[in-house]
Amino acid sequence: MIDLLIVGGGPAGLATAIHGALAGLDVVVAEPRPSPVDKACGEGLMPGAVRALDALGVKVPGRPLHGIRYVDAAGERRADAAFRTGHGLGARRTLLHQALTERAVQLGIPILPRRIGRVSQDDAYVTADGMTARYLVAADGLHSPTRRALGLAERPSGGRQPPRYGLRRHYRAEPWSDLVEVHWSAHCEAYVTPLGPRQVGVAVLTSEQLPYDIQLARFPLLVSRLGAADRTPVRGAGPLRQRARCRVAGRVLFVGDAAGYVDALTGEGLALALTAAAELVRCLREGRPQAYEPAWRRLSRNYRLLTQSLLWARNQPRLAPLITPAAARFPGLFQHAVNLLA
Structure with missing residues (x-):
């Protein structure tokens, strides 16, 4: 009998699988795409994510980052x-996914090239495409088909904030900082992440x-800094804001972007996906799946509060131009906010 059937083999799904295997559970991952899978992503891991990967025994090649810098346009x-x-x-993102996949394979976790469709459950089991498990973990991304199929997706309330999208491109250029730079303009932000000796990633978030x-x-x-540097094709993702009614629906639990997402602004x-994966497995080991919902809310509280607040300010025409000047004028407050998330 499978203990955990995990739908989705991205970072959140693989992290859940690894935690489950380390806890002695019988785990199977269903992921139709071959590894490694690329995705439009800022590709900057906060210190909390680095610690979470260390706990999984996963080493990812990359460039150390020592903080965040806000810059006006x-x-x-x-x-x-x-x-x-x-x-x-x-x-x-591809190196992160590859490292997680290799760790899962090392632990003997089956990764089946299957796309899961219909999911049904009763008081004892979950059945998905002929496979039966004690629990199913939906880690199938921002626009989770499982969340939608179970009727757990919600539209953003009020429609006050326009939908936001992310676009990413890599440049063959020498990084000029060991910080993630967030450049602010009136209508969008550009995130510059050092990735290697001759590579930076530039992600644009915009409505x-x-x-x-x-x-x-x-x-x-x-x-001007990027100049005529060689560049990769653009990848996109969105709309970014996705709301879920809950993280636990009977024997189905949600992790990563499938659990709900505010914005990539912070x-x-x-980091939230990796830490929530550990909490999800802990709740299942203790036989308390319902405890995962309040645990997820606790883990994500700072992320949700700070991201929603910053996103609200970004959408106020009079406040948006003041974000970088305010961070410069109150450096202690800015550092405190960054380290609440770090």
Whole structure:
């Protein structure tokens, strides 16, 4: 009998599988795409995510990150916040996925090339495409088909905030900082993540469905630094905000982006996914699956509060231009906010 059937073999699903195997559970992962899977992602891991990967026995090649820098579009004002609890990591999404996959294979976890469709459950088991398990973990991403099939998806309330999208491209350029830089313009942000000796990732978060190059042109300092560097094709994702009614539905539990997502503005998605995976397995080992819901809310509280607050300010025309100046004027407060997430 399978203890955990995990739908989705991205970082959240693989982390859950590894925790489950280390806890002595019989785990199977269903993922139709071959590893490694790429995705539009800022590719900056906060210190909490680095610690979570260490606990899994997963080593990811990348470039150490020592903090966050906010920069206005012209580059005239900036604010730095150093991490106090260890370093972060700039790492290609493909390298992260490959390292997690290798650890899962090392532990003997089957990764089946299957796409899960219909899911049914009773008081004792969950059945999905002919497989039966004690529990099913849905780690099938931002637009989780499992969440939608169970009727647990919610539309953002009120429609007050426009949908946001992420676009990412890599540049063959020497990193000029050991910080993740967040460049702010009136309509979008650009995240610059050092990834290697000759590679940086630049992700744009925006509510405007315009080409990447048009968005990037709003940051003249950044454009001048990147120059004519070789670049990769653009990858996109969104809409980013996704709401879920709950994280536990009978014997089905949700982890990672499938559990609900606010925005990539604070760069905390992967750290939350990795720590929630450990909590999910702990709750199942104790025979208390319902305890995962309050545990997830506790783990995600700072992320949800800070991200929602910053996103609200970003959408206020009078407040948005003040975000970087405020961070520069109150460096202690900025550093405290960054390290609440770190």
